[in-house]
Amino acid sequence: MLSLRPLFLAPARLLMGLLFLAPLIIVFVYSFLTRGAYGGQSLPLTAESFARLADPIYLRIVFRSFWIAGVSTVICVLLGFPLALFIARSRRRRNLWLGLVMLPFWTSFLVRTYAWMFLLRDTGLLNTILLSAGLIRGPLPLLYNDFAVVLGLVYGYLPFMVLPVYAALERIDPSLLEAAADLGAAPMTTLVRVIVPLSRPGIVAGAVLVFIPCLGAYLTPDLLGGGKSILIGNVVQNQFTNARDWPFGAALSLAVMAVVMVLLWAFRRGDREGFL
Amino acid sequence: MSRLLGLYAAAAFAFLHLPLLVLAIFSFNDSRFTVWEGFSLRWYRALLGDARLLEAVWNSLFVALFSTLLATVAGTLCAYGLWKRADRLLSASMYLSLVTPEIVTGVSLLAFFQWIFRSFDFRLGLHTVILAHLSFSIAYVVIVVLARLRTVDPSLEEAALDLGGTEFDAFFRVTLPSLLPGIAAAALLAFTISFDDYVITSLVAGVDSETLPMVIYGMARRGVNPEVNAVSSIIVTGLGILIVLAERLRED
Numbered sequence: 001m002l003s004l005r006p007l008f009l010a011p012a013r014l015l016m017g018l019l020f021l022a023p024l025i026i027v028f029v030y031s032f033l034t035r036g037a038y039g040g041q042s043l044p045l046t047a048e049s050f051a052r053l054a055d056p057i058y059l060r061i062v063f064r065s066f067w068i069a070g071v072s073t074v075i076c077v078l079l080g081f082p083l084a085l086f087i088a089r090s091r092r093r094r095n096l097w098l099g100l101v102m103l104p105f106w107t108s109f110l111v112r113t114y115a116w117m118f119l120l121r122d123t124g125l126l127n128t129i130l131l132s133a134g135l136i137r138g139p140l141p142l143l144y145n146d147f148a149v150v151l152g153l154v155y156g157y158l159p160f161m162v163l164p165v166y167a168a169l170e171r172i173d174p175s176l177l178e179a180a181a182d183l184g185a186a187p188m189t190t191l192v193r194v195i196v197p198l199s200r201p202g203i204v205a206g207a208v209l210v211f212i213p214c215l216g217a218y219l220t221p222d223l224l225g226g227g228k229s230i231l232i233g234n235v236v237q238n239q240f241t242n243a244r245d246w247p248f249g250a251a252l253s254l255a256v257m258a259v260v261m262v263l264l265w266a267f268r269r270g271d272r273e274g275f276l
Numbered sequence: 277m278s279r280l281l282g283l284y285a286a287a288a289f290a291f292l293h294l295p296l297l298v299l300a301i302f303s304f305n306d307s308r309f310t311v312w313e314g315f316s317l318r319w320y321r322a323l324l325g326d327a328r329l330l331e332a333v334w335n336s337l338f339v340a341l342f343s344t345l346l347a348t349v350a351g352t353l354c355a356y357g358l359w360k361r362a363d364r365l366l367s368a369s370m371y372l373s374l375v376t377p378e379i380v381t382g383v384s385l386l387a388f389f390q391w392i393f394r395s396f397d398f399r400l401g402l403h404t405v406i407l408a409h410l411s412f413s414i415a416y417v418v419i420v421v422l423a424r425l426r427t428v429d430p431s432l433e434e435a436a437l438d439l440g441g442t443e444f445d446a447f448f449r450v451t452l453p454s455l456l457p458g459i460a461a462a463a464l465l466a467f468t469i470s471f472d473d474y475v476i477t478s479l480v481a482g483v484d485s486e487t488l489p490m491v492i493y494g495m496a497r498r499g500v501n502p503e504v505n506a507v508s509s510i511i512v513t514g515l516g517i518l519i520v521l522a523e524r525l526r527e528d
Contacts, residue, residue, distance in 0.1 A: 004443045005357050012354030012414055013366060015346075019411035020373045023384035026391050079288060086285035089278065097285070099523055104292050106465065106519045108472045110489050111508040114496045115295040118302070118310075121500060125298060128310045158292065209375075216377020218475050223496060233379040240383045240479065250387065253380045260375060 024257070031250035041246050049251035058235065062255075065231040068146065068221075069214035072153040076210045077203060079154065080161030084202075085195070087162070088169035098166070105159040113223050116152050117143060120224070144226030152220040157213055161206035168202025169195070208267045212260050232256060296512050303505035319506035329491050329507065336488040339402055339477075340470040343409035348463045350410075351417025352455070356447060358418070359425040370415040381412060382479035389480060400482035408480045409473065413466040420465060420526065424458025425451075457525040464522035468515045 031049050033041040052058065087097045104112060119125050120142040127139040142148060172195065180190040196203075218233030225231075232252060239249025306316035323329060358367065373381070385408045392398060433446040441449070474489035481487065488511070495504045 004447075005360050008353040008357035008360075008447075009363065009366065010353075011350035012357075012370075012418070015350055015410055015414060016366065016369050016373070019385065019388075019407055020381075021369055023381075023388035023411075026388045027380075027384040030387050079291075082281060082284050083288045086281045089281070095527070097289075099520075100289055101292065102523075103516060103519060104296070106468055107296070107512050107515050108489070108508070110472065110474045110492060110496075111299075111511055112296065114492070114500075114504060114508060115299045117496060118299055118500050118505065119295055123310055124500070125302070125310050155291070155295070212375050213377055216379055218377075218379040223493075233377065236379050236383055237479075240386060246387065249383060253383055256377060256380055260377070261372075264372075264375065 027250045027253055030246055031254050033247045035245050035247050049247040052248055053251060053255060058252075061230055061235055062232060065215055065217075065233075068149060068153070068229075068231060069211050069217070072150050072157070072214045073207050073211045075150065075154045076158055076161040077207060080158055080206060081165055081196075081199075081203065083158075084162045084165035084169055084199075087166050098163075101159050101162045109156060110219065112156060113152055113220055116148065116155065116224055120148055120151075143224065144228055146225070146229050148224040149217075149221050149229045149231075152224040153214045153217060156220065157210045160209040160213075164205035164209065165199055165202040168199040168205075172198050204267060208263055212263065215259060216256050296508075299505055300509040300512070303502065303509045305502070308502055319502040320510075322503050323506055323510075326503070328486070329488070329503075332486045332488045332491040335402060335485060336471055339405050339409060339487060340467050343406045343413055343470045344463050344467045346406075347410050347413040347417050347466045348459060351414045351462060351466075352421050352459050354414070355418045355421035355425060356451065358422060359428075370418055373412060374415050378412075378473075378475040382408070382476040385411065385476065386479045400480060400485070402481075402485045404480045404482070405477050405485060405487065408476050409470040412473075412476065413470055416465055416469065417462040420462035421455060421458050424455050424526075428454055461522040461525040464518045464525070468518055471511075471515065 030041055032045045032047065034044055034046050034048070036042050053062070083101070087094060087101070090097060117124070121127070122139040122141075122143070124143070126142060127136075130136045131139065176194060176198070177190060180194050181187075185193070216233050217231055218237055221229045221231045221234055222237075232255075236249050236252050236256070239245045239252065243249075302310065302312075303319055304315050304317070305312055306318065307313035354366070357363070385404075389398075389400060389404050428451060432450050436446040436450045437443070472489060474493055477487050478490055478493070481490065488507075492504055492507060495501050
């Protein structure tokens, strides 16, 4: 009955092994190699690239990346929870609202980031409107700073927060809410003491799903940070292109992957309902 | 409280959708600046005269078509195999491939290709872009097709086997036909993520294999440009249609 199953799995096994696992192993090997004089990499094996991660310059960038990703995640929780609550409570148009949340996720991340350049720059739409309304005297510095980067990340990854929170809210038994109301809880009390605790697995799942891509973000800090808001992703990219220090870039990539795996492992242990 | 929630939701949807809407409106602006000076198609006409951009469009379509075709076949077969019996290693690596930050996927593929090039006479080009796109689109196909398979009754296949059909008959003549809408939806999604990708593509593309997102990135890096507004609007509209179509097929 199951005799042909390996045949069905073979193409995916081959492709995932060759194009996902093997490259990760290569990066692992490269991170222990020595950087050559002209940008190549060779033996002997060394842990020097990992030691350089402790360099204050890079340590500061790592710290900043965690900070930016953390702030973006918290904002996504605050913005995403009420939106998920709205969708979970609407009866007839649920699929429409979910579609409207997902649509921007599937449409070009690059274009969506560019749209914020168009809105935020000195002669962009927001500054033009504020100037012509007489609310400000000179253009506000909205683009090429941390504010723009966080805005871009929140805009880009908000759907990742809304969906798992919505899924958690949908599973809450309505009779629990009736019970809270019958026992005299005000709507706000029910929200804080019943709904939020019960939707916690969804919130944590959303936070993991938002934090990971924010931590490894490359495009958003590059375009909206304008070279002033450098995060880990930009350093990795630079080591593999201009700086040509592949062993160090590989060590940084592995450090990011280690954080990703620890987060997923920690989360899946507590995730009994299968949100991820 | 529910009125407040409704107002908030309206603001949140505006935040999600207004930026692209405004961009699309201004792509029809006659002026180069952010001041409305009348309706015009001049930036769209400018696109048609941009040879570099048009070549990039063809490259992107070529890459997206090929990687989608391969990812859909491999992903569908894989979903079917996983539906029969779970495979922890394969599921775990797909799951990890979905959450790995793009920049890490990109540099690891670059390192892998470079390592292969040492032994074989082989260069970066559109073929390496196709392979890279395959690595991240298979998992999407598996998820979408597997969701569809969960609605399929396994006893139908058992009936086919009891009636003397082979395992191939059971797959191709019983299960596969009922999966077609899901497979089509998966293919549309794989196409859009391939057509869109910049980060991974830019790392593994050769010098003469520029895709559309790479050209757009280059233009955007130099600042806001009305031609980019126009091409962005076309992309968002085109991909938006594909996504809505995919959702229709998925709910079917």
